[in-house]
Amino acid sequence: MTRRPIHFYQVGSFAVGNRLLSDGERTVQSDAARTNSIDSGHRACQGCGEALGARYALDAAMRATGNRVVAVNATGCLEVFSTPYPETSWRIPWLHSLFGNAPAVATGVAAALRVKGRDDVRVVSQAGDGGTVDIGFGALSGMFERNDDVLFICYDNEGYMNTGVQRSAATPPAARTATTEVVGPHPGNAFGQGKDLPRIAMAHDVAYVATATVADLHDLEAKVERAMQFRGARYLHILVPCPLGWGSDSSETIHVARLAKETGLFPVFEAEYGVVTSVSKIRRVTPVEEYLKLQRRFAHLFGKNPRPDIVTHLQEIANRNIERYGLRDEEVVAPRHARTEVEV
Amino acid sequence: MNKRPFAITLDVGSSRANHTGSWRVERPVYVDRLPPCNNACPAGENIQGWLYEAESGNYEAAWRALVEENPFPAIMGRICFHPCETACNRVQVDEAVGINAVERFLGDYALAHGLRLPHPGAATGHRVLVVGAGPAGLSAAYHLRRMGHYVRLVDSSPKLGGMMRYGIPAYRLPRDVLDAEIARVIDMGVDVVLDHNVQDIERERELGNFDAVFLAVGAQLGKRVDIPAGDSSKILDAVTFLHQVADERPPMLGRRVVVYGGGDTALDAARTARRLGATEAVIVYRRTQDQMPAHGEELTQALGEGVTLRWLSTINQVDGDTIMIEKMRLNAEGFPEATGEFEALGADAVVLALGQETDLTLLERDGRVEVKDGVVQVASDLMTSDRGVFAGGDAVPANRTATVAVGHGKKAARGIDAFVRGVSVESVAKHELASFEHLNTWYYSDAERTQRPELEKVRRQDNFEEVVLGLTERNALFEARRCMSCGNCFECDNCFGVCPDNAVMKLGANGKYEIDYDFCKGCGICARECPCGAITMVPELI
Numbered sequence: 038m039t040r041r042p043i044h045f046y047q048v049g050s051f052a053v054g055n056r057l058l059s060d061g062e063r064t065v066q067s068d069a070a071r072t073n074s075i076d077s078g079h080r081a082c083q084g085c086g087e088a089l090g091a092r093y094a095l096d097a098a099m100r101a102t103g104n105r106v107v108a109v110n111a112t113g114c115l116e117v118f119s120t121p122y123p124e125t126s127w128r129i130p131w132l133h134s135l136f137g138n139a140p141a142v143a144t145g146v147a148a149a150l151r152v153k154g155r156d157d158v159r160v161v162s163q164a165g166d167g168g169t170v171d172i173g174f175g176a177l178s179g180m181f182e183r184n185d186d187v188l189f190i191c192y193d194n195e196g197y198m199n200t201g202v203q204r205s206a207a208t209p210p211a212a213r214t215a216t217t218e219v220v221g222p223h224p225g226n227a228f229g230q231g232k233d234l235p236r237i238a239m240a241h242d243v244a245y246v247a248t249a250t251v252a253d254l255h256d257l258e259a260k261v262e263r264a265m266q267f268r269g270a271r272y273l274h275i276l277v278p279c280p281l282g283w284g285s286d287s288s289e290t291i292h293v294a295r296l297a298k299e300t301g302l303f304p305v306f307e308a309e310y311g312v313v314t315s316v317s318k319i320r321r322v323t324p325v326e327e328y329l330k331l332q333r334r335f336a337h338l339f340g341k342n343p344r345p346d347i348v349t350h351l352q353e354i355a356n357r358n359i360e361r362y363g364l365r366d367e368e369v370v371a372p373r374h375a376r377t378e379v380e381v
Numbered sequence: 382m383n384k385r386p387f388a389i390t391l392d393v394g395s396s397r398a399n400h401t402g403s404w405r406v407e408r409p410v411y412v413d414r415l416p417p418c419n420n421a422c423p424a425g426e427n428i429q430g431w432l433y434e435a436e437s438g439n440y441e442a443a444w445r446a447l448v449e450e451n452p453f454p455a456i457m458g459r460i461c462f463h464p465c466e467t468a469c470n471r472v473q474v475d476e477a478v479g480i481n482a483v484e485r486f487l488g489d490y491a492l493a494h495g496l497r498l499p500h501p502g503a504a505t506g507h508r509v510l511v512v513g514a515g516p517a518g519l520s521a522a523y524h525l526r527r528m529g530h531y532v533r534l535v536d537s538s539p540k541l542g543g544m545m546r547y548g549i550p551a552y553r554l555p556r557d558v559l560d561a562e563i564a565r566v567i568d569m570g571v572d573v574v575l576d577h578n579v580q581d582i583e584r585e586r587e588l589g590n591f592d593a594v595f596l597a598v599g600a601q602l603g604k605r606v607d608i609p610a611g612d613s614s615k616i617l618d619a620v621t622f623l624h625q626v627a628d629e630r631p632p633m634l635g636r637r638v639v640v641y642g643g644g645d646t647a648l649d650a651a652r653t654a655r656r657l658g659a660t661e662a663v664i665v666y667r668r669t670q671d672q673m674p675a676h677g678e679e680l681t682q683a684l685g686e687g688v689t690l691r692w693l694s695t696i697n698q699v700d701g702d703t704i705m706i707e708k709m710r711l712n713a714e715g716f717p718e719a720t721g722e723f724e725a726l727g728a729d730a731v732v733l734a735l736g737q738e739t740d741l742t743l744l745e746r747d748g749r750v751e752v753k754d755g756v757v758q759v760a761s762d763l764m765t766s767d768r769g770v771f772a773g774g775d776a777v778p779a780n781r782t783a784t785v786a787v788g789h790g791k792k793a794a795r796g797i798d799a800f801v802r803g804v805s806v807e808s809v810a811k812h813e814l815a816s817f818e819h820l821n822t823w824y825y826s827d828a829e830r831t832q833r834p835e836l837e838k839v840r841r842q843d844n845f846e847e848v849v850l851g852l853t854e855r856n857a858l859f860e861a862r863r864c865m866s867c868g869n870c871f872e873c874d875n876c877f878g879v880c881p882d883n884a885v886m887k888l889g890a891n892g893k894y895e896i897d898y899d900f901c902k903g904c905g906i907c908a909r910e911c912p913c914g915a916i917t918m919v920p921e922l923i
């Protein structure tokens with residue numbers, strides 16, 4: 038069977054909304070009556086990608102479940118900036134316990150709901166990359182293995198941002214953090230370390246694993262919706278740039294996330310039961326420099342004493358992703374909601 | 382203390398108590414920037430505005446927005462050289478939006494659906510005489526009628542349209558289209574006097590009790606050059622030639638026709654000669670093909686119809702059925718210079734297309750209107766040196782195109798309106814240009830331009846059927862939707878969606894958006910991610 042995408046051409050096809058689309062085809066975010074799971078007045082930095090990503094994901098989960106979501110949160114920026122005493126930004130049921138136990142707490146919530154016969158209420162557990170790939174890792178793996186009915190979302194800003202930008206196992210090679218300083222022949226974070234959590238999650242053969250960024254809202258929302266169609270353990274990994282920790286301009290948050298995907302450094306895909314089912318192709322091929330140069334955490338690779346060797350090394354990582362997931366394609370890339378496929 | 386549920390010790394307050402707007406050092410502000418197409422349109426059309434309506438399939442609204450400025454969409458959609466498309470920002474993404482093709486679609490749609498122009502304004506009692514019923518005169522009549530002024534439109538020809546009828550061949554502008562769009566203007570209550578050659582402006586003004594006059598007399602005389610020629614040689618100028626063809630009394634040219642000149646009129650003459658039966662239609666031009674002032678599309682069409690080109694050549698002598706051509710070469714400065722090499726070429730007729738001039742006899746007799754270098758001198762409101770007498774179109778210094786003339790008609794109408802009411806023309810400051818750097822084109826899908834179908838070449842040889850055909854509705858809609866709405870909000874909800882602080886409020890259908898400055902931290906994402914550049918960041922005064 039050959040498949041040919043139908044392209045949907047019109048003004049602003051990739052934008053949040055579009056006056057020419059029917060309501061059903063618009064994003065949740067374009068709806069004036071969206072949940073706004075996180076309310077205004079939160080204390081995230083200007084241009085925080087995590088605040089944005091969490092609202093995107095949770096509002097979509099609310100829509101997908103008919104507003105029946107309980108969220109469990111690990112410690113981290115998202116928790117701290119949303120709930121300083123005596124205020125809260127949460128407009129959904131929300132629980133916080135510890136830094137490392139969000140998957141386990143979510144397991145408990147899911148069990149309690151099951152006992153009460155409330156299969157209409159769905160559980161989302163969320164954490165930063167530190168809370169996911171490092172300290173919460175054991176609990177998360179257990180949650181996957183037991184196939185508890187939880188969607189776990191990792192908001193990946195590639196470091197321990199809330200405590201002042203320390204390295205995590207999701208920090209990219211060469212990036213400067215408070216604990217991977219720009220010293221010696223190999224400045225910044227080391228190459229050849231770190232964990233690729235989406236692939237580790239896939240190795241657990243859970244029903245659904247996907248990655249997304251705050252730069253493609255249509256894609257992100259579709260993935261949350263898809264995730265909610267499954268029962269059991271599911272995992273969503275969202276790239277959320279952190280202007281403070283990455284040293285990017287607050288206005289560039291979405292653009293930086295877009296370039297992470299367009300360079301191939303952050304592959305965007307989805308997988309079911311351990312098998313990749315779709316990838317977001319690169320639309321405008323971009324060398325990694327363009328992405329790196331927007332961020333001060335990579336400033337030591339450019340400027341007076343540039344390190345083209347390290348940039349090349351990073352480009353090789355991007356190339357490997359492109360190869361592994363088949364991110365390059367001759368075809369015109371249509372917006373997600375236009376990717377209706379037909380048989381020819 | 383009120384009673385709380387078990388194990389709950391604290392009341393919950395909302396973070397909305399925390400006005401994060403105080404963090405801001407820059408604030409986003411919605412702006413309207415001037416789209417480059419609008420900026421380039423000689424008729425001052427709000428192109429982005431009418432494309433916006435066309436995008437949603439609301440063709441009548443689109444047409445209404447268009448005729449606010451220009452009453453001839455079906456004509457313009459055929460003969461305008463569309464500087465808007467040259468300026469279009471989409472050129473830098475893939476190809477220009479096919480503005481001209483959509484304009485034609487809207488014009489044809491309105492004709493097919495019998496749409497009427499807006500009603501004339503309530504009668505003001507002011508009377509205006511318009512001399513010349515070409516694009517400038519007709520456009521002025523239209524706008525003056527909308528303002529409620531009485532208009533008498535006079536022309537020396539038996540039919541309305543000026544150069545649109547007597548200069549532009551029917552295969553480019555079918556006469557039924559021309560007639561229909563002109564009739565719509567006249568139906569607004571314009572008093573028409575044809576076959577009337579104005580002899581004395583002042584007298585005509587007095588007799589008719591006119592408060593103002595608009596001279597739109599065009600440039601109807603073909604320029605002549607002295608080429609030594611024998612008695613039996615047939616030499617005529619392109620303006621006369623095309624006029625005679627339009628009058629349905631085409632001259633006998635013979636089999637081999639040479640056209641001298643490199644402009645659009647030269648192409649019109651050569652293509653017309655082919656249609657009248659010339660087996661050879663050769664354009665002789667003294668510079669190179671690239672330097673021809675003719676527009677590229679027209680040239681391609683002419684070549685496709687068998688018109689041939691001899692560039693870097695001048696005609697030195699015409700003798701009977703032979704002409705002598707001297708070859709030229711470009712000198713270091715890129716100017717053509719003679720080589721002294723000659724070549725004979727068989728020609729049954731020579732058509733001179735070397736430019737046009739205004740017939741100044743009327744003005745010279747009048748003496749009140751200042752003329753310099755063969756054109757009428759005008760102020761910015763198009764008033765001449767004679768109070769109350771305005772001039773526009775080909776007779777004043779400007780690019781000589783129908784679209785420029787239409788723009789002049791509107792401008793003159795405004796000038797005249799202000800003059801008769803004894804006020805000065807209100808000038809509106811132009812918005813900042815929505816240049817390409819203001820856009821974030823990521824959000825537009827990749828969509829190549831739709832090509833307009835053309836009449837098969839074999840069917841163009843001996844008739845004046847229209848060559849360039851219209852777009853289907855589907856294609857016109859597609860083309861309209863390629864517009865990026867530069868500088869003008871098109872309600873894509875991006876700002877509303879991308880704010881990490883929910884500080885953008887959506888005001889409902891067509892109500893656009895408002896920033897909630899209580900919570901906006903000034904991160905600038907909305908401005909950065911606005912596809913069309915309709916948000917700007919302004920420093921806060923601290």
Ligand SMILES: Cc1ncc(C[n+]2csc(CCOP(=O)(O)OP(=O)(O)O)c2C)c(N)n1
Nearest residue numbers: 112113114136165166167168196197198199
């Ligand atoms: C057991 C424990 N160790 C350390 C901390 C301090 N701490 C709070 S948040 C945080 C970093 C969170 O990083 P991440 O999970 O990536 O979230 P981010 O702030 O980057 O969004 C740390 C180390 C803690 N709260 N608990």
Ligand code: SF4
Nearest residue numbers: 081082085114198279
């Ligand atoms: S430190 Fe980074 S993740 Fe934390 S609030 Fe600021 S921008 Fe957001």
Ligand SMILES: [Mg+2]
Nearest residue numbers: 165166194196
């Ligand atoms: Mg983190």
